[in-house]
Amino acid sequence: MLDLRTVRENPEAVRNALTRRHQPDLLTEVDRLLELDQSWRETTVRRDGLRNEQNTVSREIGRLKREKQEATDVIARMQQVAQEVRELDDQLRDARGQIDSILLMLPNIPHESVPDGASEDDNVIVKHWGDRPEFDFEPRAHWDLGEGLGILDIERGGKISGRGFAVYKGQGARLQRALISFMLDIHTTEHGYTEIWPPALVNRQSMIGTGQIPKFEDDMYRLAPGAGDDADGDETRDLFLIPTAEVPVTNLHAEEILDADDLPICYAAYTPCFRREAGAAGRDTRGIQRVHQFDKVEMVKFTSAETSYDEHESLLANAEAIIQRLGIPYRVSLMCAGDLDFKGAKQYDVEIWAAGQERWLEVSSVSNFIDFQARRANIRYRPDTEARPEFVHTLNGSGVALPRLVISLLENYQQADGTVRVPEALRPYFGSDVIT
RNA sequence: GGUGGGAUGGCGGAGUGGCUUAACGCGACGGUCUUGAAAACCGUUGUAUCGGCGACGAUACCGCAGGUUCGAAUCCUGCUCCCACCGCCA
Missing domain, CATH: 1.10.287.40 (Serine-tRNA synthetase, tRNA binding domain)
Structure with a gap:
């Protein structure tokens, strides 16, 4: 705030x-x-x-x-x-x-480097990387590929949970596990992040701290009081399913005064993410493009006020590194003021190419919130021993979200017979060079 | 889930309604002394808000939220977390 x-x-x-x-x-x-x-x-x-x-x-x-x-x-x-x-x-x-x-x-104040604009059409594409694959056959969409390979079961996901829940099976399940390990290993061993494994249920205060509540409460899954519970707002049972690891990880340091020498603090966390997508019924309903539960590796940084915009750039580079190693073409947009997230002062979106549908899919949103979340969650640091505490700057970026990454891998690396090649970098984790 | 014991400043720890705007100790910071350091001695000490150009002043904060009272760290109610034991449990 x-x-x-x-x-x-x-x-x-x-x-x-x-x-x-x-x-x-x-x-x-x-x-x-x-x-x-x-x-x-x-x-x-x-x-x-x-x-x-x-x-x-x-x-x-x-x-x-x-x-x-x-x-x-x-x-x-x-x-x-x-x-x-x-x-x-x-x-x-x-x-x-x-x-x-x-x-x-009230939303955050956009940084001066944020371009003017009213909608996503005014976002500025600041980078393109990689070449889109070409095929000598008609490339298929991931829902066909996934069903054909028996690794993706949308229908049974609907049966056991409802629309917007997917089941990964066999090599599909293994692919999920491989991607999570692959991404976390890079962030922890090469990018200097500390791995966190947080709770997936958080209290109301944490949701307020990072800015999901009050404005977006309708998009959040919330636990209903159980039978026999008091109905009168018992705080301990007022729990929400996290929409992103940003919520528990950023709130790790809520109500704390951090040591300046410890900054920047960089965390990477895998978690499942839960989103009601309340206003999005009917959009992108096929396949796993827009689902209520998905998996994601998230990077979170706590920095001093002076360094946050530099850290923002390196955070973006850390997200890009994942996609580059998987050999997926992508583009980076700088969000215009009108399309900027409520809590962000500056935000890049990373979109990867999905060859089967011939469209760009957002897999990462990399944001600098400056002191907006820190003020809500009361996260401060002491610039030096004599100085008064100041609010830290918080940043986060997906590194990256799994479903759309899986879509892109399937659609970009598909072969005429319906099998899918596995990118070199992922093979040690996946244990095979092709999905059959 | 049950029973009992706890939570006080950076840390330890006193404090059962007013002589406490929290004693004392440790630590940290500044100073004296010293060639330098240590020791000793002296001084300082958190967070937030409001008022003031400012020096400064006021208010709030003893786990959290209410309440009683002229006055609450202290009494009352609810809650959270920690410790111990019991029960249940992957």
Whole structure:
């Protein structure tokens, strides 16, 4: 979330950001926020003055009592003051709640290097890599290849769970396992990431910390209270399935003050990911392009404020390295302000080529959130021993998501007989050079 | 799931309603002394918010959230986490 002080002292920067993001509807929220803040501060001054009186006089009452003197009149007067403090506290709590809820809804401010634009059509393609494969036969889509090879079972996935859940079988299952190990090994041994294996269920506070809630709560899977549970909002059972490892991994350091010498902290984590895709019914429903549960290796970085944009570039390079080793053609887009993720200040998307469908598929989104998540999750660091703590910058990028990578591998490396070659780099993990 | 015991500053640890805006110790930082270091001695010590141009001042924070009271680390209610034992369990 944004710093309230930034909004207070530089509201034009915030309004400008909303305009660049093409979200003019939020401008009135900024005005409301400024009014609430003004009255919150005025009330705070009054309340603190009364608290000061309370503290002073209460000490005096203590002294009188010790000296066995009469204090009834003073106590009667202080009862009034206490009542007034209670009323002001209620007002403050209410105003603070409204302020926080607005702050939680306001998006990050796009970095100056982010291009203007209203939609994905205005994203800037900054890189192309690799040559698209050519075939002397008609290449097939992955759902045909997968079914033909017996490695992908969409229908049974639907039977046991519902639409949007896939079953991988035999060499398909092995391919999943091989890819996960392959990617994690590269990130940990060559890119300097520490491997994390986090929970897949997290509490509400963690979801707020990384920014999935409140804005995207409808896209999240949430555990229903079990039979016999209290229905009245028991925090311990208010759990969400993670939509990405970003949530548990970033929140590892929530409420902490990190040592500057430890930065940057770089984590890589494999997790399953769960997404309701609430607003996307009917889109890309064939195959495993858009599913409710998928697997992903995610990279997360905690950096100082000075280095985050450099770290952003190397994070992108780390994601690209995976795809390059698998010999898959890809392109990188710099997201325009209008298409930029709610919580991001700058974001690259990496799309790989799927030869069977002849289209680009997003497999990685590489974002710098600057202090947006760190402020929500309260993750700070001390620049040096004497300095006051500052918010870290958090970044993350997929490295990479599996289903679309599998699609691309199947479709790009398919052969006329329906078998699929396995890229060289993956063979030690997969144990074979062809999927038959 | 059950029973009992805990949670206090960077760490250890005192503190059962007012003489505590948390004692004492350790650590850290600054200084004195010293050729240098150690020891000793002196001083300092967290986080956040608000007010002020500023020096500075005020408020809040003793696991979390409410409550009682003129006044709460201390009393009450709910919750979380940790430790021990019991039960269940891959």
